[in-house]
Amino acid sequence: MIFDKKEEKLVHYTYDSQISHKRHLDVLKQDYLKTYASTIKYEKSSEDFDLVRIIGVGSYGTVFLVRDKTSFAYHAMKAIEKAQVIKKKNTKQLYQEKKILQSITFPFLITLDFCCKDNSYIYLILPFEAGGELFTLIRRMKNLSEPLAQFYTAQIVLALEYLHHCSIVHRDIKPENIMINESGYIKLGDFGFGKPIKSRTWTICGTPEYIAPEIILSKGYTYTVDWWSLGILIYEMIAGYPPFYHSDTMKLYEKILNGIYKTPDYMTPTCKSLIRHLLDVDPTKRYGSLKAGVYDIKSHVWFSEYNWAMILHQKVYPPFVPICRNPGDSSNFPEMGEMKLKKSPVCLFEKDFENF
Numbered sequence: 532m533i534f535d536k537k538e539e540k541l542v543h544y545t546y547d548s549q550i551s552h553k554r555h556l557d558v559l560k561q562d563y564l565k566t567y568a569s570t571i572k573y574e575k576s577s578e579d580f581d582l583v584r585i586i587g588v589g590s591y592g593t594v595f596l597v598r599d600k601t602s603f604a605y606h607a608m609k610a611i612e613k614a615q616v617i618k619k620k621n622t623k624q625l626y627q628e629k630k631i632l633q634s635i636t637f638p639f640l641i642t643l644d645f646c647c648k649d650n651s652y653i654y655l656i657l658p659f660e661a662g663g664e665l666f667t668l669i670r671r672m673k674n675l676s677e678p679l680a681q682f683y684t685a686q687i688v689l690a691l692e693y694l695h696h697c698s699i700v701h702r703d704i705k706p707e708n709i710m711i712n713e714s715g716y717i718k719l720g721d722f723g724f725g726k727p728i729k730s731r732t733w734t735i736c737g738t739p740e741y742i743a744p745e746i747i748l749s750k751g752y753t754y755t756v757d758w759w760s761l762g763i764l765i766y767e768m769i770a771g772y773p774p775f776y777h778s779d780t781m782k783l784y785e786k787i788l789n790g791i792y793k794t795p796d797y798m799t800p801t802c803k804s805l806i807r808h809l810l811d812v813d814p815t816k817r818y819g820s821l822k823a824g825v826y827d828i829k830s831h832v833w834f835s836e837y838n839w840a841m842i843l844h845q846k847v848y849p850p851f852v853p854i855c856r857n858p859g860d861s862s863n864f865p866e867m868g869e870m871k872l873k874k875s876p877v878c879l880f881e882k883d884f885e886n887f
């Protein structure tokens with residue numbers, strides 16, 4: 532423990548460590564901006580991959596485990612039907628998803644390996660994370676131990692800090708979008724709602740249980756919404772269920788706006804304290820968004836034993852390591868049935884997707 536003069540409190544993580552981490556993020560941001568501004572051409576086509584099985588079905592796409600016909604490397608291939616994107620007026624958002632995935636580089640974020648298209652689909656080809664969704668792990672274990680939840684939270688905190696430093700808001704933090712990799716570390720994915728923002732944004736999006744009050748109120752919002760969702764995530768990992776729940780979405784929103792929730796008795800007081808600071812209905816009072824920014828979270832007493840640099844460099848032995856028998860082992864993903872990709876003799880919506 533070190534006495535931090537600026538903050539006048541005992542912390543393991545000092546303000547000086549945070550300043551040097553910020554310098555590291557500045558360098559990563561320059562890389563991100565350079566890649567975002569450039570045009571990347573990929574040589575691969577969807578014909579270069581064999582479909583193995585479906586591993587995920589989302590609102591916009593079906594995700595397949597695929598194997599590269601020449602290198603035999605496994606990937607996750609998100610097939611997004613162009614007709615659906617047009618119908619839902621989502622072309623710009625999909626383009627942003629691709630650009631963000633292509634330009635980010637951070638140990639706890641999913642990045643793009645290739646992008647290609649055919650007559651009917653746009654394909655985002657990603658590294659296959661064989662440990663399955665954090666969602667599946669929570670449901671299987673009923674709830675996670677605090678040390679395991681802390682380990683995952685620390686990585687999401689670092690990932691969000693990087694994204695916000697690059698001016699990207701994620702807007703869909705939830706266990707379904709967090710993948711566990713073979714080593715036991717995690718990767719945050721699904722940038723379907725990700726957006727580079729300059730100031731406020733207004734779109735109502737996200738997953739009801741994880742939506743921040745300021746989104747519901749439609750008054751415009753910023754990065755604060757991701758810190759709210761982090762509070763929900765910590766709660767759900769440890770309790771096994773989210774803090775606000777109702778089968779009727781409008782009633783759920785009322786509960787979120789009231790901000791009153793109960794915590795299980797077995798949750799430690801320090802964990803309850805961090806959740807309380809994140810689930811502050813007023814975004815101007817919420818941890819992560821105050822003057823000290825993410826430092827308030829990283830130096831919170833729940834993390835007093837944490838060495839953030841060791842996490843960043845993946846030097847901590849993960850408390851849980853999934854069973855992955857081989858690189859293409861998909862047994863950590865539930866059965867999803869079969870689906871045939873549609874074929875079209877002509878290229879659909881060619882003009883709308885010319886930039887992909």
Ligand SMILES: Nc1ncnc2c1ncn2[C@@H]1O[C@H](COP(=O)(O)OP(=O)(O)OP(=O)(O)O)[C@@H](O)[C@H]1O
Pocket residue numbers: 586587588589590591592593594607609641657658659660661664707708710720721722723
């Ligand atoms: N890189 C990956 N490795 C392994 N599985 C993945 C990967 N990417 C996605 N998946 C699986 O596919 C699912 C859907 O992916 P994703 O969340 O990107 O799609 P989506 O259509 O945006 O979903 P939704 O809109 O429902 O959130 C994930 O929840 C996960 O189970």
Ligand SMILES: [Mg+2]
Pocket residue numbers: 589707708721
């Ligand atoms: Mg998703």
